[in-house]
Amino acid sequence: MSRRxxxxxxxxxxxxxxxxxxxxxxxxxxxxxxxxxxxVPTYSERLPFTSLAAAQNHLYAGTAQGLLRFDEATGAxxxxxxxxxxxxxxxxxxxxxxxxxxxxxxxxxxxxFHAGVWRQVKPGLPPGPPPTRLAAxxxxxxxxxxxxxxxxTGERWR
Numbered sequence: 001m002s003r004r005x006x007x008x009x010x011x012x013x014x015x016x017x018x019x020x021x022x023x024x025x026x027x028x029x030x031x032x033x034x035x036x037x038x039x040v041p042t043y044s045e046r047l048p049f050t051s052l053a054a055a056q057n058h059l060y061a062g063t064a065q066g067l068l069r070f071d072e073a074t075g076a077x078x079x080x081x082x083x084x085x086x087x088x089x090x091x092x093x094x095x096x097x098x099x100x101x102x103x104x105x106x107x108x109x110x111x112x113f114h115a116g117v118w119r120q121v122k123p124g125l126p127p128g129p130p131p132t133r134l135a136a137x138x139x140x141x142x143x144x145x146x147x148x149x150x151x152x153t154g155e156r157w158r
Contacts, residue, residue, distance in 0.1 A: 048064075050132075053094045053102070053134075055097060055102065056096075057072040057073055058071055058102075059072065060102060062093065062094045062104070063091060064089075065089060066081040066084075066089050066091065067079070067080040067086060067091050068080075082108065084118065085113075085117075086111045087106045087108035087109035087120050088106030088109065089106065090106055091106050092105045092107070092130050093130075093131055093134040093143075094134060095135050097136035097137060097138065099139075100112075100140075101114030103121075103134050103136050103141050105131045105134055105145075106130065107130065109121065109123065110123075110131075112141075121152070124150075129147065130145065131144055131147075131150070132144070133145060139153060139154075
């Protein structure tokens with residue numbers, strides 16, 4: 001992850017924290033550091049972020065109103081929702097891997113963005129709340145939540 005994406009991610013996490021108090025005066029032997037970045041864009045959502053994932057110069061942030069995708073190269077911020085191809089608007093978990101794509105657990109089911117297309121993942125988990133934690137690998141997806149842990153390889157859930 002580049003410095004710009006890391007600073008943006010950090011600003012998302014700290015958007016609700018109070019600003020630190022400045023040092024009254026530099027202490028002897030302590031270097032005076034310049035600000036991290038003079039013009040880093042920040043974004044603050046009224047609702048909390050449910051998850052963060054990064055892959056291929058994009059940072060993904062799950063919210064109760066969709067998935068935010070920050071493009072590191074252009075600085076563009078896009079909100080993805082059911083209208084964009086997600087299974088639902090309320091995002092509970094997100095995972096990203098350079099080879100397997102972006103996986104999103106929503107209130108409407110599990111979605112995957114791969115090869116430029118959003119697809120709904122075949123249901124295979126027991127009925128109940130959706131997974132809240134996702135981890136993607138090259139060929140599989142781990143999904144965890146109130147119902148336990150499941151592994152999706154290809155089209156098969158275990």
